[in-house]
Amino acid sequence: MTRSMPDTDRLPHALYRAEQVRNLDRTAIEDFDIPGIELMNRAGAVAFRCLRDRWPAARRLTILTGTGNNGGDGYVIARLARAAGLTVRLLQLGDAERLRGDAAVSCMAYRNAGGTVEPCSALPRETDVYVDAIFGRGLERAVEAQWADAVMALNGQRAPILAVDMPSGLHSDTGRVLGVAVKASATVSFIGLKQGLFIGAGPEHRGDLYFSALEIPATVYSREILSLRRVDWDQQRASLAPRSRVAHKGDCGHVLLIGGAPGMSGALRLAGEAALRTGAGLVTLATHPQHAAWLNLTRPELMVAAVECPEALGPLVERADVIAIGPGLGRDDWGRQLWAQVRDLGLPLVVDADALSLLAEMPVYGPDWILTPHPGEAARLLQVGVREIEQDRLEAVRVLQERYGGTAVLKGAGTLINDGSQRPPAVCSDGNPGMATAGSGDVLTGMVAALRGQGMDADAAATAGVCLHAAAGDFAARQGERGLIASDIIAALRPIANGIEGM
Ligand SMILES: NC(=O)C1=CN([C@@H]2O[C@H](COP(=O)(O)OP(=O)(O)OC[C@H]3O[C@@H](n4cnc5c(N)ncnc54)[C@H](O)[C@@H]3O)[C@@H](O)[C@H]2O)[C@H](O)CC1
Numbered sequence: 001m002t003r004s005m006p007d008t009d010r011l012p013h014a015l016y017r018a019e020q021v022r023n024l025d026r027t028a029i030e031d032f033d034i035p036g037i038e039l040m041n042r043a044g045a046v047a048f049r050c051l052r053d054r055w056p057a058a059r060r061l062t063i064l065t066g067t068g069n070n071g072g073d074g075y076v077i078a079r080l081a082r083a084a085g086l087t088v089r090l091l092q093l094g095d096a097e098r099l100r101g102d103a104a105v106s107c108m109a110y111r112n113a114g115g116t117v118e119p120c121s122a123l124p125r126e127t128d129v130y131v132d133a134i135f136g137r138g139l140e141r142a143v144e145a146q147w148a149d150a151v152m153a154l155n156g157q158r159a160p161i162l163a164v165d166m167p168s169g170l171h172s173d174t175g176r177v178l179g180v181a182v183k184a185s186a187t188v189s190f191i192g193l194k195q196g197l198f199i200g201a202g203p204e205h206r207g208d209l210y211f212s213a214l215e216i217p218a219t220v221y222s223r224e225i226l227s228l229r230r231v232d233w234d235q236q237r238a239s240l241a242p243r244s245r246v247a248h249k250g251d252c253g254h255v256l257l258i259g260g261a262p263g264m265s266g267a268l269r270l271a272g273e274a275a276l277r278t279g280a281g282l283v284t285l286a287t288h289p290q291h292a293a294w295l296n297l298t299r300p301e302l303m304v305a306a307v308e309c310p311e312a313l314g315p316l317v318e319r320a321d322v323i324a325i326g327p328g329l330g331r332d333d334w335g336r337q338l339w340a341q342v343r344d345l346g347l348p349l350v351v352d353a354d355a356l357s358l359l360a361e362m363p364v365y366g367p368d369w370i371l372t373p374h375p376g377e378a379a380r381l382l383q384v385g386v387r388e389i390e391q392d393r394l395e396a397v398r399v400l401q402e403r404y405g406g407t408a409v410l411k412g413a414g415t416l417i418n419d420g421s422q423r424p425p426a427v428c429s430d431g432n433p434g435m436a437t438a439g440s441g442d443v444l445t446g447m448v449a450a451l452r453g454q455g456m457d458a459d460a461a462a463t464a465g466v467c468l469h470a471a472a473g474d475f476a477a478r479q480g481e482r483g484l485i486a487s488d489i490i491a492a493l494r495p496i497a498n499g500i501e502g503m
């Protein structure tokens with residue numbers, strides 16, 4: 001998904017809205033005397049080098065330019081490509097007369113170097129790589145008319161597409177597709193990473209992502225509050241403290257997992273093994289008597305307690321450092337009674353799956369729990385449709401946290417974490433669609449509970465758990481996303497958590 005390339009920087013963890021990137025631009029230009037045209041020339045040069053590096057055999061480029069500065073970047077790329085001896089066709093969308101400022105200067109430099117500008121009537125077939133320099137962060141409204149035709153034509157052909165700054169048609173702040181949006185093979189973004197590349201349809205449209213700060217001084221960034229934190233396992237691995245040489249299992253947390261109504265024991269079993277593989281010292285599965293006797297047969301390291309009624313939980317809760325409730329809990333009397341018993345204990349609690357549905361039926365505010373809904377469960381908790389959740393996931397996770405307290409984790413492509421603190425929410429940039437498989441959420445529940453039980457606070461445990469889960473999913477996906485199952489994620493936990501994945 002993200003690769004380091006010559007002239008590009010490691011992906012930053014600070015994400016911004018379009019307005020904030022405009023402020024960064026302005027600060028660089030006005031306070032640090034970097035002319036706008038210099039930034040545009042740097043942007044074009046980085047984009048061109050990315051293109052050469054990723055598609056070294058490409059000789060024929062077709063560059064689509066808009067009428068703003070994104071188009072200006074396109075003119076710089078076109079000029080550099082011609083100077084490097086490539087065959088370039090530049091197709092202008094909208095009236096080239098509308099080009100202003102730096103974009104007009106770049107257009108003039110391209111023409112003065114012998115470049116020609118054509119209207120965008122049809123895409124030339126003989127193209128090795130297309131460059132999308134139609135819209136960047138200045139997209140203001142739905143893409144229509146000739147612009148929409150061009151985007152659909154780009155998406156309808158097979159040659160790779162390099163998107164400049166943003167895939168055209170994708171909203172920089174929400175990641176929403178405004179009408180139509182380019183599905184890029186790769187995107188090279190500048191100065192500030194837009195949050196829309198990581199939420200909504202961003203992961204689906206950005207392709208591989210490259211970033212360049214265009215060498216603006218680091219102090220420029222100190223003046224702008226980021227709007228969203230990007231988190232990944234590379235950053236989070238440091239949060240897992242190394243094992244003490246004299247550790248014993250009692251030091252590594254006792255996780256109590258409650259769930260597994262009749263016929264639904266698999267979810268709890270997956271959560272239990274995931275907790276062990278995330279380093280929990282002890283894991284007890286409190287489950288229905290119907291299958292308690294054999295639930296640990298395939299994993300004897302798990303302890304299992306048959307729980308007929310809520311009172312039977314008493315001694316188990318006494319010994320627990322953290323409770324996770326929900327995997328396969330069901331919504332019948334048995335599950336309801338266990339939920340009612342556990343909900344108000346005040347112990348560190350992870351609430352998932354059916355327990356979230358029971359919480360939605362009778363909302364309560366829990367100051368320190370971790371909620372891990374997928375979009376459907378979030379829709380029930382907020383009494384809205386799933387579509388509304390997916391339309392603005394950032395707002396959904398904010399309302400979840402505001403209404404239910406604790407740390408809210410909204411699972412999905414670009415899992416979001418909001419702990420209600422002053423810090424911006426976090427989005428995990430690891431993970432892949434192969435993880436959308438039965439039991440993947442149960443595995444995450446066991447992992448987050450294990451980290452919470454090892455003494456991490458709710459936000460830290462949720463963030464590290466989400467990132468470790470995603471990194472394990474990416475490791476498992478090396479053998480293919482299709483057919484990836486939750487147990488493959490569990491199997492990847494140990495090498496990833498111990499940093500020996502490459503061995
Ligand atoms: N110093 C800088 O500003 C740098 C900017 N870079 C590049 O510039 C763009 C941002 O440019 P901006 O002119 O603000 O907007 P865009 O070029 O992204 O597009 C706006 C352009 O398109 C018109 N428009 C907007 N929506 C629509 C629509 N739905 N249909 C038709 N036309 C539309 C709008 O009127 C404008 O004319 C940034 O992303 C970078 O690529 C440099 O990279 C760095 C320096």
Ligand SMILES: [K+]
Pocket residue numbers: 070132133134135136163164165166167168
């Ligand atoms: K673009």
